[in-house]
Amino acid sequence: MKTKYIDLIDQSFYFPQEEFKLNKNNLEFHGIDLMKLISEYGAPLKFTYLPKISDNINRAKEWFRVAMKEHNYKGKYHYCYCTKSSHFQYVLHEALKNDIHIETSSAFDIDIVESLKEQGKIKNDTFVICNGFKRDQYLENIARLINNGHENCIPVIDNYEELNLLGDVITKKYNIGIRIASEEEPKFEFYTSRLGIGYKNIVPFYNNQIKDNPQVNLKMLHFFINTGIRDTAYYWNELVKCLKVYVSLKKICPTLDSLNIGGGFPIKNSLAFEYDYQYMISEIINQIKQVCDEADVPVPNIFTEFGSFTVGESGGAIYEVLYQKQQNDREKWNMINSSFITTMPDTWAINKRFVMLAVNRWNEEYERVLLGGLTCDSDDYYNSEQHMNAIYLPKYKKDKPLYIGFFNTGAYQETIGGFGGLHHCLIPQPKHLLIDKDEEGNITTSVFSEQQTSEQMLSLLGYGNAQQTDNNNKSTTNFASKAYFL
Template sequence: MNTKYIDLINQTFDFPQEEFKLEEKHLQFHDIDLMALVEEYGAPLKFTYLPQISNNINKAKGWFNKALKNNKYKGKYHYCYCTKSSHFKHVLNEALKNDIHIETSSAFDIDIVENLKKEGKITDDTFVISNGFKRSQYVTNIARLINNGHKNAIPIIDNYEELDLLSQEIEGKFNVGIRIASEEEPKFEFYTSRLGIGYKNIVPFYKNQIQGNKKVNLKMLHFFINTGIRDNAYYWNELHKCLKVYTSLKKICPTLDSLNIGGGFPIKNSLAFEFDYEYMVDEIINQIKLACEEEEVPVPHIFTEFGSFTVGESGGAIYEVLYQKQQNDREKWNMINSSFITTLPDTWAINKRFILLPINRWNDSYERVLLGGLTCDSDDYYNSEQHMNAIYLPKYNKEKPLYLGFFNTGAYQETIGGFGGLQHCLIPSPKHVLIDRDEEGNITTSLFSEQQKSEDLLKILGYDN
């Protein structure tokens, strides 16, 4: 009779998978013994597996370069990393090993870029694509970067006033892009993105403010879909509308030579996850080429901005089940030794689901449970998986500790949760461990940050005087 947790996994998914396997009854993630990690550092614990950042960057570069070759596409491909997904230095250092470019979204991002330039991680040849609504400090910082010689900095115009603001502070000629205000999916609460300039207004905007402006070159059209690159009618329809704008602009703007197809790839959120990245890339390149051939204009260089895809699959969190509460005939609550609201805020804010697997006890029988966090907030829970409306885990046994891993959590969670700051109910941030490989391929670990102490929180609250 198949009653063990391992039986449930084997009959539900193809297992083992590329990053997950069992070794001596314990879960391995990219050949990392997670139980050994817990034994060394304890739980709760967050970790970042740095090599996965490079792995995903190089996968995407391979897909695009193959598609360019297959379609005899004459433009170049440039991979950009969205720093807002994770601003940490260890993330940027790993990503920048792979000859990539940067997308920024706020004033302090430019300070990070300048810091990386001083260290030689970024050069003047690195494209810095600056998105977002630009307040005065952001404009000033972009201007400083360009005035100091970074000619591959391209501010993306988000509204009608930004061009004048940039022109006032930038010395000499500079390049810009224009962001399209794409229409949102039908289920959205509003019709059009608040960011960018509407499809019908872009050509008039170019004619009125850029075409006769000897100080400004229009270099890039920026197309961003909030829900990311998906194989559905909505995405292809918006891409075709974007290409109509691009070809119309190109006919009257010789300096326009780049198309930024912002909006990221999805990342794995379940053992049942499937997405044909290679097909999507090939079809996007094919559609761009066809549209340009039809309108008899040269194809653009392609830029992408991948944030979650770059860093998301490098991250994980490990918790211990502290206690089980039987609240009624049907509901068993496994209480973890941390909080979902504070350590995985996307589970609470946007009902996001990550891959959830036990670290140990795979040969034990399983049960259906709900997971509860330590805060006193009723929303601090996790109750379903991406592929089903339930959670199944090895049965609770107070004599046999159970450890749970949440995987592919590397994007946004630290910044949304407020790394190093106050957390709901003063739940401390857990330890954070960096995992890397040396030149021989051996796994190395280092402690990036300790678990928050009472003194840390009291100081923020003003109780230390």
């Protein structure tokens, strides 16, 4: 009878897979010995495998190259990284090795762009696509970037006021895009995206505010579906509606030459994940070419803004099972030594699914469990709602440590969780490792951040050394604001 954890995985999935292999009794991820990491750095532990970022960028570039060649598509392809998925310097440095462009969503993004320009990571010919709802600081920063000579900065107009607001602070001729407010799927609580301008209003908006404006060139139409790029009737219907707007605009606006189809490529969330990226890209390119050929207009250059796809599959988290609680005759709770709410907030907020596997003890018997976090919040758990199915792990044994890994967690979790800040029940931020390969292909590891300390949290909260009294002049200085720079 096959009752071992390895038997369960073999029966349920194709295993091993490209990134997951077994070394004797322990799991490897992209050739990384996870138990060696644990023995050296402990758990809980977060890590980023940097080569996966470049790998996914170049996979997407190749898919578009193949599709454009297949359909004799004359436009160019530009890969943009959506910075809000992860703003960390190590992510941007790795991504920018691959001749890509940047999509921003808020004011401080522009500060990051300028810092990267100073370091030589971004050049003047790098496209900076500025999305989002723009107000004073964001507008000022965009204007500063353009006024200082970055002509490939393209602010994407989100509402009717933004064009005039940009014109007030930009001193030279500049390019813009317009974002389409796509219609949402019927299951949504609202009908139309809050972002962008409605399909039927875009051509009138161009005629009324852009056509005769000597300071502005309309270069891009921006299209994004909240549910991502998926092979559904809903997606194809919205794409065709977008293309009809594009050809209508192109006939009256000769400067329009680019279509931004946004992001939305899914990432692997279980060992059973299947998605035909090449088919989807080929079909998108085919649809665009057909519509443009029928309307007798040139095909546009294609921009994408892949965020989660770029960085998501590079991340992972490892926890130790501290204890097992048998709460009734059916439910066993394996308690981890961290918190799902604080370290993987998407599991708690939107039931986001990640690949979850035991790290060790694969040749031992398994059992069905629930996973609980350390906080006193009843929502701090991971179960079959977040997972693809019921959770099975090697049987808990008090004298034999059990470690579990969550994989492809590299997008959004640190920023949504508030990296380096305060966390629910003051659960500390885990140690974070950067894993890379040297020129000979050997794996290298460095510590990006140590586990958060009580002193850091107390400083944020205003305790400890938050106040310092000068006995000479009896004045009191409050240093609480300095905590944000720790």
